Amino acid sequence: MAEKGMIYVMDMESSLSDALARRVIDMDQHLVYRRWDMEIDAGQEIKTYQKYLRGIIISGSSKNINSKKHIPPNIPASFLKAGVPILGICYGMQLLGHLSQQKIVRCWDEQDPAKQTKAAAKKDKGEQGPTLMTLTDTGLESPLFQGLGRSFPVWMKHNWMVETVPPHWKHTAATERCPVAAMEIGNIYAVQFHPEPFNSLFGKIILHNFMEGICGVPTPFF
Numbered sequence: 001m002a003e004k005g006m007i008y009v010m011d012m013e014s015s016l017s018d019a020l021a022r023r024v025i026d027m028d029q030h031l032v033y034r035r036w037d038m039e040i041d042a043g044q045e046i047k048t049y050q051k052y053l054r055g056i057i058i059s060g061s062s063k064n065i066n067s068k069k070h071i072p073p074n075i076p077a078s079f080l081k082a083g084v085p086i087l088g089i090c091y092g093m094q095l096l097g098h099l100s101q102q103k104i105v106r107c108w109d110e111q112d113p114a115k116q117t118k119a120a121a122k123k124d125k126g127e128q129g130p131t132l133m134t135l136t137d138t139g140l141e142s143p144l145f146q147g148l149g150r151s152f153p154v155w156m157k158h159n160w161m162v163e164t165v166p167p168h169w170k171h172t173a174a175t176e177r178c179p180v181a182a183m184e185i186g187n188i189y190a191v192q193f194h195p196e197p198f199n200s201l202f203g204k205i206i207l208h209n210f211m212e213g214i215c216g217v218p219t220p221f222f
Contacts, residue, residue, distance in 0.1 A: 005054030005217035006030040008046065012061035012073035012091050013037075016157070020059055020089070020196040023207055027219040029054075036073040043076030053084050055215035060090030060194060064160060065104050085187040085214045087144075090158055093183070093190035100166035107161040107178055126159035127177045130201075133193065139172030139182060143213045144189050148202055154181075154193035155200040161192055187214065 007029045011017040013036070024031050032049065034042055046053065056079055065072045075095065079086065088096045094104045108116050109125040116124075134151045135142075154175075162180045165171040173182035173191075182191045189210065195203030208222040 003217070004028055004030060005211075005215060006032060006049055006052040007211065007215070007217075008032045008049070008053060008056045009034070010042065010056065010058050010075055010079075010092075011035040012059050012095070013063055014059040014061050014089075014091070016194055016196050017059050019198065020057065023196050023204070024057070024211075026221060027207065027211055028221050029211060029217060029219075036075065041076075043078035046076070046078055046082050050082070053082065054217050055084050055211065056082065056086045057210075058086065058088045058092030058095065060092060060157070063091065065091065065094050065098050066160070080188075085210065086189065087210050088188070088190040089196070090192060090194060093192050094160055094162055096188065096190045097162035097166060097180075097183075100169070102166050103163040104160050105163045107158060109177075111177075124159065127156040127161075127175065128158075129156060130154075130199075131156040131175050131177075131193070133173050133175050133181050135173050135182075136171055138170045142170075142172050142182075142184060142189075144182075144184065144191075144206060144209050145172070146209055146213065147205060152202050154191075154195075155197055155203065156193050158192060162190075189214070 107126045130153045133154045161178050169183045169185040175181045195206040208219045212219045
């Protein structure tokens with residue numbers, strides 16, 4: 001069994017970032033926790049910790065990646081070149097999709113296209129709370145979802161989503177309202193749902209799969 005490792009969490013302004021940090025610590029990992037807009041050279045920091053770094057997690061966010069009023073949270077390009085597994089959660093997934101030239105579109109709660117207006121968007125709730133997610137055949141083989149079966153509930157908290165799977169990425173899961181609920185390429189994994197809150201029934205298994213199965217660090221308190 002490998003020794004405990006260092007997991008780098010980049011907070012993209014998420015209301016669940018504290019829960020994410022708590023999960024990592026509870027699984028007996030060293031943690032570096034930064035908010036994306038701190039006056040710290042995160043790219044250089046990643047290089048400094050390279051010897052100990054075992055994985056990177058990019059959190060969700062309250063911000064919209066399509067915003068014209070505010071600078072959308074971002075990551076240094078060096079994150080994608082660090083050579084360690086990456087897990088993008090919610091906004092983290094949308095950012096990875098955006099960096100792969102995919103559109104980030106609204107995930108409507110209102111299913112009637114005729115009623116999907118700009119005025120309605122202000123009140124639309126998107127996809128929230130416990131939601132049934134189904135794995136694709138490729139998803140069943142993903143190390144991120146081992147031990148979970150074909151369908152299981154996940155915790156959703158979003159109004160936006162990746163419209164289509166980027167070229168060369170694998171499509172691993174979908175929900176009724178979110179056709180691309182998870183995807184992966186190489187050692188980069190992206191999920192639209194939140195595995196970190198306490199009320200995410202199978203979230204702890206997914207984080208265990210990421211840290212122990214993919215990053216190669218033990219999670220003795222899983």
